Amino acid sequence: MKIVATDALLVIDPQNDFCEGGRLAVAGGAGVMPTINQLAERFKRVIVTQDWHTPDQVSFASNHDGAAPFTEIDVAYGRQMLWPDHCLQGSPGADFHPDVAPTVRKSSAVIRKGYNPAVDSYSGFFENDRRTPTGLSGLLRELGVTRVVLCGLAYDYCVRFTAEDAVREGFEAVVIRDATRAIAPETAAEAGRRFAALGVIELEAADLLRIA
Template sequence: MPSIRPTDTDMLGLIDVQPCFMPGGALAIAGGDEVVPAINRLLAGPFVQVFATQDWHPPGHSSFASSHPGRAPFDSIAMPYGPQTLWPDHAIQRSAEAELHPGLDQRRIELIIRKGFRPAIDSYSAFFENDRTTATGLDGWLRARGIRRLFLAGLATDYCVAFSAEDAARLGYHVCVIEDACRGIGLPLPEGGDTIAAAKARLAAAGVRFITAADFVI
């Protein structure tokens, strides 16, 4: 039975719902476009308070494989802030692929956090860039609004959604990931398994709940 009815201390976070992460995009995620109608149903129903994030890279960003001669997408390198997965060029500032998906109902989005715009630091989390110290300002904004619980949806389950959820839990928010409104990349890991399973295990250990849209009272 549905059991969750969002209140004025709850907010929906839409993570990187951008064409570059959808079929046909530069960093396509299988089924990535399927999150748009799922999210729009949430926006038409239980949620009135919403923020979004947007990957927003300059050309030649340090996380692009093309910026490292001899390297290929999905290689890993050491950066000053730690290990960094290299990606295809994606989410280039002012490109159509970097905009929020045109089919997304944006009328309730109150704040858009742009991340990854610093050339030397990648950014997965809605709260911190990958050096783990450069804050986006989202935490302060949420606290000023009195938000205590976050519901996250978008792309990708194992990277930007997961890092955002993990940071939110560490900062003291109650966090739920809406699984059927997310899709993951699923890169294989050397030790076996993939990045989706590893992210879900890490988030569960941090106290993050996994729910579906059917859990909401409409």
């Protein structure tokens, strides 16, 4: 695959709370930041997403009496995983990891998501109600983007749902496997199956950078 002008790099939630020491740490999360920076150097268009929650977010286990993190409940829009409190607006945990600063500086936009306390948001395109858009689709179309390349955290949730929605919105989607990390093996396997079914391509960064 050759990087062209109609490609955009989508960097999903490269935030402190998803890295080692964070409130919802993904194993090896910080380790992908140098690879993300290498990728960003090659793209004309770079867009970053950012989880941006309020303390009363419906997906926080702390807001449901007796509920434990990593269990599911029914909410107005369907099933919702409950998480530890994370990426609170204005908190250090919501900040971008310092090692990804060059990519953030290069980005043309930051798409904040999950700021509605009544609806969580995994995808960079839609909140979890599957109806409320973030504006990312419109921005990509304005920029003339036809293919998105995804990296960041986490592979089995926010990267997965962003890639799936990219395809549904009419974009080609490519996931860079070694520039992302998963929360759990079971959900990572399910993400891989969904990608294969939807035609989402998975590559290693070296494969892309070698011929870019």
